[in-house]
Amino acid sequence: MTANRRVHRAVSGVALLITVAACTRREQAPAPPTPRVAERSSGPVTARLIVDPPEVQLDRDTLLTIQVSAPSNFAVRLPAVEGRVEGLATAGLFDREPRREGSQRVYERCVRLTPHPAPRHRIAPMAIRWQDPASGEGERWFPTPPLVLAVRPLVSEKPRGVADIFGPVRVRPGVATLLTYTLVLLLLLAAACAPWLLGRRLQRYLKLRRLSPKERALWELEALLARDLPGKGRVKEFYFDLTMIVRRYIERAHGVRAPEQTTEEFLQAVSQDSRFAPQVVARLRDFLSAADLVKYAAVRPEPQAVTAAIATARHYIETDAVEQSRRQQEGHGAG
Structure with missing residues (x-):
């Protein structure tokens, strides 16, 4: 009889706890809003x-x-x-x-x-x-x-006592984002450097325009030698540039459109020009003919031949400028 009472009391206690818990949950449930x-x-x-x-x-x-x-x-x-x-x-x-x-x-x-x-x-x-x-x-x-x-917000405020488990996480940018940032940075650098580069080119252009034909030709020759094209195996390119320096000098100094003519057309034009002595025309013929063999016949010149071609170009520019200055002085004296 005593055991039955104990069981009955235990069951009654459990039922009471369940009832209290249910009532508590029911009280905590929010009531639906009134229309x-x-x-x-x-x-x-x-x-x-x-x-x-x-x-x-x-x-x-x-x-x-x-x-x-x-x-x-x-x-x-x-x-x-x-x-x-x-x-x-x-x-x-x-x-x-x-x-x-x-x-x-x-x-x-x-x-x-x-x-x-x-x-x-x-x-x-x-x-x-x-x-x-x-x-x-x-x-x-x-x-x-x-x-x-x-309007009721979709997300309610965070309940009190609830905190984030993790702190803020840094999200690394993807490859496309990095490429975009790099491209934008390069464009900004190019935009910043463009005025400086244009200024340098304009300054260089004005400086060259103020030089005499002789000074400009010698400056171009020194710039070509500084590139050391023969030492890099680019002999054909070197001879192209070397002959163009001489041709551009002749065009600036004498008005002969040498850069646009073939070697034969140029030699024919200067041989009929009284400003070019026969020995000068002969030296120009030897110089340009040797250069054509390198440019068009794939001849590999010896280092001594390259040095001689440079000396010929330099000697012609310097002596021709002196001769031209002498003729101008004689012309002024005669006048």
Whole structure:
């Protein structure tokens, strides 16, 4: 008998704990929000707007119920919702069967509204039309009250006592992002260096324009020698540049368009020009003919031949400039 009582007491205690826990959970569960109700009357007719939930929630639809209560012998017309909502789209509607509540008849139109992000969510006034056949008067109407609905945020505030488990994590940029940053940086550097480079090129151009034909040709010759093309195995390129230095000098100093002529055309032109002595034409012929063998016949010159070609070009430029200066002085003296 004692054992049975102990078992009974234990079962009763467990049941009591379960009941208390259930009641505690039930008390902690939030109550559903009360629908928002707006009401307006005109004589014996009353219109109510019922909005459920009372706040706009972007992740769920809003149910709008238009409820009109009027005497049972009145004719009632429910309003259209199209064009009367802002920030909400009509997703469907239906009318319930009118029902009697004492001497009144209740009409209901249920409209499902889908919210979307907007500056505000509003239900504009709608016309409730009614008529009393017994009075003999025409149809009358009155507007429903306007409603501006608040928007409930999708994410509620963080509950108290809840903290982040991890701190902020640095996300490394991807390869495409790094390439984009590198390209932008290179473009910025190019834009910053472009004025400086253009300035240097312009300064160099103006400096060369102020040089005499002799000074410019000797400057070009020193720049060509500094490149050391023969030492790099680029002999053909070296001879092209060397002969062009001589041809450009002749064009600047004597007005003969030597760079645009073939060797034969050039030699024919200078042999008929009194400013070029026969021995000078002979040296130019030997110099250009030897260079053509390297440029066009793939002849590999010895280092001594390269040195001799450089000396020939330098000697011609210097002596021709001296001879030209002498002729100019004689011309001024004769004048």
